[in-house]
Every structure is written in structure tokens, then in C-alpha cells.
Amino acid sequence: MTSTLDPVTAPQIPAQRRPAPPAGATGRALPPRRLRSSRPDLLLCGVLLLAILVVQGWNISAYPALSDDEGTYLAQAWAVQEGRGLAHYTYWYDHPPLGWIQLAVLTWIPALLSPESMTVGTMRAVMLLISGISAVLVYVLGRRLALPRWAAGLGMALFGLSPLSVVLQREIFLDNLAVMWTLLAFTLAASPSRHLWHHFGAGMAAATAVLTKETMLLVLPALFVTAWRHSHQDTRKFALTGAVTACALIGFSYPLFALLKGELLPGAGHVSLWDGVKYQMTRPGSGFILDQGSGSWNVLQSWLYYDRILPLGGLAGALLLLATWRWSVTARALAGPALAVAILAALALRPDGYLPAMYVIQALPFLALVLAGGAASIAHAVLRRGRSGKERRATVYGRYTLAVALALAACAYAGPRWYDGTRIAVTTDANAPYEAASRWMAEKVPDPARTRVLVDDAMWLDLVHAGYEPGLGVIWFYKADLDPAVTRTMPKGWRDIDYVVASPTVRRDAKDLPNVKAAIEHSRPVAVFGTGEDRIEIRKIATAGGER
Incomplete structure (x- = not known):
């Protein structure tokens, strides 16, 4: 597999002979072309995936406490399976139905084999499949964004093993499904081979994410930034136009569905898409997130109860990357994830917006990638050797000692907190x-x-x-x-x-x-x-x- 290169020391290739993707002129490292052919990548990703599935699957039906939202989505999926329509009651366009249609497919075989098992606690097990796919996509995306192998693994571990992730990714939320499709869209947009169909596929995956949970509209600008950076200059406009068109055409199927049913606009005796959107836009706010005692403040505290490192560290890292975008290679490589974090944080900081507990799920993969990218930058700065042999011999031991000390300090700070949060998740029976x-x-x-x-x-x-x-x-x-x-x-x-x-x-x-x-x-x-x-x-x- 092609190793990542330091853009400062990498040999410059003449423009007329430079293959895609370029290494020096764009100021970013060369990502791996064939991740599936790299045994170290497959081994590391496989070990981490096994750890994530074990930790998230252990005690999954007993913790956290069952929520009304989980029951609603699963009951709607049951209604689809039973041919009762798009919901177990009148479907009123609260969310696009594609999310629980996917749940209906995922739970169809278990429900067919054992109908009485179609309950929230039991069917949480299907979320392990979604978590596993998303975790692998985080690793692949990290490698395509030029993170070294260990940093991509760190991002995958942060995403899948943070106590905040362990709790929220167990639950039957549409956000978890939407995150999987969003990560697929980013992974296709960052493809090193730059095929046009990858960008069309990214647009289709993005539309699927939005039709799964409409709030994923927020991260589309970050997706298109990623697609812009990783598209070939000669076909960039065509590729992005194709991605936007594919996304828009699939996305417009939802209002078209409402129009064909005569439920696009309000009227006597029927629900409407307009009323559903109006409700979502005007629902009572939960207060400013930094006002102690507000609903949003309580939601924030519930996130920080499980993990302070991923939300706060990722947000600080994203803001730093955006501030240093012009002169930092890492900042440019991670521009998409950093922008996604910034957009989601800005919406959460609305003075009187509504902040649900599952909102942070949408930010988790981007927070993990930003933190992993920051760790890679620090490691590169600490371990970078001088050009002369004398300087290398004089500094190599000190630099490695500093790197080990920083890693141990980070583990000493995060380890006990992650242990406590994970221990609660795998031992408590809340149901x-x-x-x-x-x-x-x-x-x-x-x-x-x-x-x-x-x-x-x-x-x-x-x-x-x-x-x-x-x-x-x-x-x-x-x-x-x-x-x-x-x-x-x-x-x-x-x-x-x-x-x-x-x-x-x-x-x-x-x-x-x-x-x-x-x-x-x-x-x-x-x-x-x-x-x-x-x-x-x-x-x-x-x-x-x-x-x-």
C-alpha cells in the first residue's frame, strides 16, 4: 500500500507527468489507493471492529433506558412489515419514512422467525450492524483523508468506544442510520481514484441520509467541500454538478410523494407535509445551551456525563483547524469534517432552539476524525526528525520520550472516565x-x-x-x-x-x-x-x- 508522504520532503513530480491524485502541488498527503489490499489496515480495522461490537453489544437490551422515540420508530417499522401503511397511526410527515422503512428491512427476518421478539429491547441488536458499518467507514474515510494508519484507528476507536457513542449508538434512532449513509457519502466523495460515479454515488448516499433524518441537510456543505477537494480539476464542475443533481432529484421524491397523495399543502380532513415541516420549525425551544437549568443545558450535561473528551476536544480541534486552514496541511485535509462540526455546533448554540438528546449522534464521526487528525499533527511535529544524521541522533530519543509521555498523559486522563462510563453501560439494568x-x-x-x-x-x-x-x-x-x-x-x-x-x-x-x-x-x-x-x-x- 502507498504510504503517506510528508509534503515538505516528498519529491516534486513535474506537472505534465503527475498522476492523480497529486501529492505536492495540492499541499496534502497522498491517500492510500487500495485500502482493501493492505493487510495491516485490514487487521487493525478488524480488531477495532470486534472490540466495538463486543462493547456496544454487551448488555445492549438493558441499558440505556428504553425511550419513546425508539418505540415509535420500531412500531412504524412494524406497521410497514404488516402492510398497515407508513406508521402505526396516521402518518403526519413528522420525519421522512425512509428511516423506519430501513428498520423494517433490518428487522424483517428476526420478526418473521419470532414475531414476539419485535420489541425495542430485543431489536436493539440490529443497531450493531449499523454501528459496525459506520465504524469501518470512519476508518476508511480517515485513511482517504490522508491520516496515518494509527490515527485512522484512533478515530475509529473514538467513534465506536467513547461511552457517549456506546450509549447512543445502541438505541434505535434514525440518526444512527443517517450517519451511516452520510459517512458513505463522505467516503465516496474522498475516493482517491476520482471516478465520476463516486461523486454521483456520494450525492445519492447524501440524499438517502437526508431522507432518513432530515437534519443531515446541515452537513451537506461539508460534504461538497470534501468532494471539491478530492475531485479532478479537469472534471470537477461536472462531478459536483452530478453529485448535487443526484442528491436533489432523490431528495425531491419526498415532496413529490406528498403531492401525489394530495398532502403537500394544508387542507380540510388530511395531514400535510407543510404542516409537518411547520411543526418541526416552530416547536418550542429548549433554551440556550449555556443557560444553566435550561433543557438544552441539561442535554449538554447528559452528553458530558458520559464523555467530555470527544465533544469538547473535537469542537476545539475543529475550530482550530478552520482557523489554520490556509497554512496547515492537516486543516485542509480535514476541512470537511471540521466544517461539519462547526455547522452542527452553531445550530446547537441557537438562543432558543430545540436540542434533542440524540442530536450529538450526527457529530460523533466528525468529532472523532478531527481529534484523530489533531493527534496526528502533534505526533508529526514531535517526532519529525532533522535532515542531518547528527541532529537525528541527538533528538530521536528525546522526541520519542516526549511522544510517549503525551500519550500516557492522555490515557491517564481519559482512561478512568471512559472506564466509568462504559462500566455503567455494560452492567446496569435500566429496563x-x-x-x-x-x-x-x-x-x-x-x-x-x-x-x-x-x-x-x-x-x-x-x-x-x-x-x-x-x-x-x-x-x-x-x-x-x-x-x-x-x-x-x-x-x-x-x-x-x-x-x-x-x-x-x-x-x-x-x-x-x-x-x-x-x-x-x-x-x-x-x-x-x-x-x-x-x-x-x-x-x-x-x-x-x-x-x-
Whole structure:
């Protein structure tokens, strides 16, 4: 495999004889052409991949706690598998459906073999496939951005083994799928062979990422910067035009779908894409991320609880790379990832924007690559030898000693923090209350098929498999107030409900949902699982004429 070259000492090739990609004139190192033919690369990538899969897979169903978002995406995937449409309730254009269509494909065989296994905890296992592919793409992208082998491995380890990654990449989030497609787009855009079809493929992968999670639109400028830097000068305009065109044509399929269904614009008696976009753009903000006590501040603290090194170190490194772009070879090589980090950080810093907990997932691969690139720059500066033999002999031991000292100091700082975060992820059972509540509802309720119960989506599929009627028997609690198709079946409001499974999510959001709030107020707990704020209460509704 071609080794990376120092642009200062690399021999200059005459312009008329210089093969693509050039090494000296562009100021960047020559990336490897055939990564798959390099045994050291394959060995290092394989070992790291095995470590990532073991750490992320260990205790995957028990930690972190099941979330309503995970349940929603999986329930929508189940609806696609069952031929019930694009969602388990009315599809209202909250997100493009391609994300959970992919989940439906990924979970189809397990669900076919064992239908009762189509639950959030069990189906988290399919996310290991997504995490593994994304981790490999981080390594390949690092090598194509001219990182040395060890630095690309460091980036892969940061991305896959950070406690923040271990927790968030386990969960069934659309963001994890979108990151995989985004990394594929960057990898194709940075292809050293510079084939035109690679840039067309990058545009197609980028569009797939956006249709998986629409917020990936934010990193498209960084993708096109990468494509510009790695395209051949003679065909650059054609290649980028092809990439943009491919991305746009596939992306426009979503509004075209809404148009053909008559749901592009608002109207009486139907949902619309316009209303879905309007909701996403105008939803209540969670406050400024640096205001203590705001929702965004709490989200930031939850990220830093697991790992401070990757978010803060990566952000500082990205800003430094952008500031030194004109004269730093590393900064130019990593311009795309650094720009992606800067864009995502700028959006998170909006004064009153909405910041979900899974937002950082989109930045994780770029933070890892920027940190790895910074480590490579420091190592190069420390270990670079002088031109004379006398200088080399005088400094080599001191430079290696300094490099080892810096590496040990970094490990001493990061090691205990990563150990604590990872230990929590692989030993804690946060979902025992959910499992116990699900068993109670399956075993203690006399006639599930005729019982109506409000639950969050994390438990929705569990109760479907237990015999409750999908949609109208077991009801995603939001729909009891927000979906006319459900409220029409509840002429008496909360009195038409038998039970409420009051999870933390249900109790938190009930204040804005009159039927759910009234159902909780007019019920009594018959079983409680867990303690404190994380407890799950099974509450039986009491009507005016007595208990049901």
C-alpha cells in the first residue's frame, strides 16, 4: 500500500507527468489507493471492529433506558412489515419514512422467525450492524483523508468506544442510520481514484441520509467541500454538478410523494407535509445551551456525563483547524469534517432552539476524525526528525520520550472516565421496570383483547404481542388527544380508557394532554415497578359509577 508522504520532503513530480491524485502541488498527503489490499489496515480495522461490537453489544437490551422515540420508530417499522401503511397511526410527515422503512428491512427476518421478539429491547441488536458499518467507514474515510494508519484507528476507536457513542449508538434512532449513509457519502466523495460515479454515488448516499433524518441537510456543505477537494480539476464542475443533481432529484421524491397523495399543502380532513415541516420549525425551544437549568443545558450535561473528551476536544480541534486552514496541511485535509462540526455546533448554540438528546449522534464521526487528525499533527511535529544524521541522533530519543509521555498523559486522563462510563453501560439494568410492567399487563389483565390502555411507544409493541388490539386497544398516549382517528373512538374521553401505564415519559408530557392528564388523575396505582422518577405505575381508571 502507498504510504503517506510528508509534503515538505516528498519529491516534486513535474506537472505534465503527475498522476492523480497529486501529492505536492495540492499541499496534502497522498491517500492510500487500495485500502482493501493492505493487510495491516485490514487487521487493525478488524480488531477495532470486534472490540466495538463486543462493547456496544454487551448488555445492549438493558441499558440505556428504553425511550419513546425508539418505540415509535420500531412500531412504524412494524406497521410497514404488516402492510398497515407508513406508521402505526396516521402518518403526519413528522420525519421522512425512509428511516423506519430501513428498520423494517433490518428487522424483517428476526420478526418473521419470532414475531414476539419485535420489541425495542430485543431489536436493539440490529443497531450493531449499523454501528459496525459506520465504524469501518470512519476508518476508511480517515485513511482517504490522508491520516496515518494509527490515527485512522484512533478515530475509529473514538467513534465506536467513547461511552457517549456506546450509549447512543445502541438505541434505535434514525440518526444512527443517517450517519451511516452520510459517512458513505463522505467516503465516496474522498475516493482517491476520482471516478465520476463516486461523486454521483456520494450525492445519492447524501440524499438517502437526508431522507432518513432530515437534519443531515446541515452537513451537506461539508460534504461538497470534501468532494471539491478530492475531485479532478479537469472534471470537477461536472462531478459536483452530478453529485448535487443526484442528491436533489432523490431528495425531491419526498415532496413529490406528498403531492401525489394530495398532502403537500394544508387542507380540510388530511395531514400535510407543510404542516409537518411547520411543526418541526416552530416547536418550542429548549433554551440556550449555556443557560444553566435550561433543557438544552441539561442535554449538554447528559452528553458530558458520559464523555467530555470527544465533544469538547473535537469542537476545539475543529475550530482550530478552520482557523489554520490556509497554512496547515492537516486543516485542509480535514476541512470537511471540521466544517461539519462547526455547522452542527452553531445550530446547537441557537438562543432558543430545540436540542434533542440524540442530536450529538450526527457529530460523533466528525468529532472523532478531527481529534484523530489533531493527534496526528502533534505526533508529526514531535517526532519529525532533522535532515542531518547528527541532529537525528541527538533528538530521536528525546522526541520519542516526549511522544510517549503525551500519550500516557492522555490515557491517564481519559482512561478512568471512559472506564466509568462504559462500566455503567455494560452492567446496569435500566429496563427491569419496563419488563416487569409489560409482564404484569400480559398476565394480570383478564381480557387484553377488550381492554384499552394508554402507554408510551417503548411498550406499545410488547402489549400488541400480548394480545391487545393495535392502535385502539393499546393506545400510544399522545394519540388519545392529538389524533382525530383515535379521539373519535373515545366519545367519553378518559372514561373510555381502562388503564394507564404511567412511565416517566407519560407523566412528564401529560400536563399538555387533557385526556391523558384526566386519566391519571382519575386512576389509582395497582402495581408499581421501580422507584423514584424512573418508576412505572400501572394505574386503573375509576369512572363516576365506580371502578371499571
